[in-house]
Amino acid sequence: MDLFEKLTARAKANKQRIVLPEGNEPRTLTAADNILADGIAEIILIGDPVEIKELAAELKLNHIDKAKIINPADEKVIDKYAPLLLQLRKKKGMTEEESRLTAANPLYLGCLMVKSGDADGQVAGARNTTGNVLRAAFQVIKTMPGIEVVSGAFIMLLPEGLPFGTDGILVFADCAVVPDPTAPQLGQIAVAAAKTAHDIAQIEPRVALLSYSTKGSAEGPAVDKVIEALAVAKALDPNLIIDGELQTDAAIVPSVANMKAPNSPLSGRANVLVFPNLEVGNIAYKLVQRLGKVQAVGPVLQGLAAPVNDLSRGCFPEDIYKTIIITCNQAIGMKE
Ligand code: ACO
Numbered sequence: 001m002d003l004f005e006k007l008t009a010r011a012k013a014n015k016q017r018i019v020l021p022e023g024n025e026p027r028t029l030t031a032a033d034n035i036l037a038d039g040i041a042e043i044i045l046i047g048d049p050v051e052i053k054e055l056a057a058e059l060k061l062n063h064i065d066k067a068k069i070i071n072p073a074d075e076k077v078i079d080k081y082a083p084l085l086l087q088l089r090k091k092k093g094m095t096e097e098e099s100r101l102t103a104a105n106p107l108y109l110g111c112l113m114v115k116s117g118d119a120d121g122q123v124a125g126a127r128n129t130t131g132n133v134l135r136a137a138f139q140v141i142k143t144m145p146g147i148e149v150v151s152g153a154f155i156m157l158l159p160e161g162l163p164f165g166t167d168g169i170l171v172f173a174d175c176a177v178v179p180d181p182t183a184p185q186l187g188q189i190a191v192a193a194a195k196t197a198h199d200i201a202q203i204e205p206r207v208a209l210l211s212y213s214t215k216g217s218a219e220g221p222a223v224d225k226v227i228e229a230l231a232v233a234k235a236l237d238p239n240l241i242i243d244g245e246l247q248t249d250a251a252i253v254p255s256v257a258n259m260k261a262p263n264s265p266l267s268g269r270a271n272v273l274v275f276p277n278l279e280v281g282n283i284a285y286k287l288v289q290r291l292g293k294v295q296a297v298g299p300v301l302q303g304l305a306a307p308v309n310d311l312s313r314g315c316f317p318e319d320i321y322k323t324i325i326i327t328c329n330q331a332i333g334m335k336e
Helices: 002-011 026-037 051-059 075-092 096-103 105-115 130-140 183-199 221-236 248-252 256-260 277-289 317-335
Strands: 017-020 043-045 069-071 121-123 151-157 169-173 204-210 242-247 272-274 295-302 306-312
Touching: 002 272, 002 317, 017 317, 026 043, 026 183, 026 317, 043 105, 069 130, 075 096, 075 105, 075 130, 096 105, 105 121, 105 130, 105 248, 105 306, 130 306, 169 183, 169 277, 183 204, 183 221, 183 272, 183 295, 183 317, 204 221, 204 248, 221 242, 242 248, 248 256, 248 272, 277 295, 277 317, 295 306, 295 317, 306 317
Parallel strands: 017 043, 017 121, 043 069, 121 306, 169 272, 204 242, 204 272
Antiparallel strands: 151 169, 151 295
16 A cells, blocks of 8 residues: 555545635645545535536536535624634734634635634645745644644655665655744754654654754754754654754665764664755755655645645646645544
C-alpha cells in the first residue's frame, strides 16, 4: 500500500467534515464530487446553492447533492457565526458591522465553521492567494497549544532505491510560511514537523535541525539560533528524537554522521529536515523535487489548532482531492 492508499483508507474509516470555501470553483467542485463518489469525507461547500448546482450540472458531476451547501449571503448563517468572529477579533478593534461583513467572506466563514465544531478542516486556495487563506486561519483557528507559529511542510516521496529517510519518505519544513523564524519559532516548527511526519507521512520522526555547521564546526548567529531552537524543541517534546546543529550530510548519511557527529541520536538517519529559514527551505524543496525527481506533497500546514490547507492557484482537481485526504488525516491525528 502506498502512502496515499493508507491515508485514503484511514480517512474512509473515520469520515471527517471538510469545508470548501471556494464551492463555486470548477476544479474544487470536481474534486468534491470525486471525494463524495469515493466515500472519503463529508463535504461542505460555501457558495450560492443555485450557482453551485448549475455548475455541477454543467460539469456533469453526479454526487454534489450529497454535499451540504452553506450560502454566505444567508443572514441566518451570518447571525450564527459573526458573534464568534467578533469575540475573537474585538481586542484587535473589530466592530460588530465589520464582523458581519468579514464572516460573509467564505475563507473566514469556513474557518468559523471549523472553530465552532461544525466542520473538521478547510481546504482553499484554488482561487485565493496564500496570504488570504492563511490570514483567515491565523485569525480564527489560531495555533495548537505550545505552538505560536504556523508553518508548512512538504512530504518528499523519493524514487525507489535512494537510501534516505524512512521507507523512501522525508519531511521538509518550513518551506512555505515563516520568512525568518526566531529560535523559539524554529523549535516549534521542528515539533510541528515531527507531528506531520507521524500523522501524515506515517513515519516515526527523527528530526534534524539543519545548519552550515555540525556540532560546533562553525560559529555565528545563524548557528546559535539553531542550537537555541534545539533546546526549545526538546523542552516542548522531551521524547522527541532530535538533534542539531547538523549539516545535511551529517543528518542523512550514517558514515558522515559517524565522523562528524558520532554521538548524535540520529546516527545519520534523520527523516525530518528542519531548515533555518524560509529562503533555504523553499529553495531546497524545489531543488530536491526537480533534480532528484522527487514527488513533493504539500505544503501541509502545521501548527494550527485545526487543519486548514492552502492550494496552489495552478492546481488540478487531483491536487485538491489529495489535499482533502491529507486534511482529513490531520483532523483524525489531532483528535487522537
Ligand atoms: N503563524 C501564526 N500566526 C501568524 C503567522 C504564523 N506563521 N504569521 C502571521 N500570523 C498572524 C499574526 O500574528 C497576525 O495576527 P493578529 O491579526 O491576530 O495580530 C495575523 O496573522 C496577520 O499577521 P500579519 O503580520 O499581517 O501577516 P501577513 O498577513 O502580512 O503575513 C503571511 C502572513 C502571508 C503568511 C506571510 O508570512 C507570508 O507572506 N509568508 C510567505 C508565504 C509565501 O509566499 N511562501 C512561499 C510560497 S509557498 C510555496 O512555495 C509552497
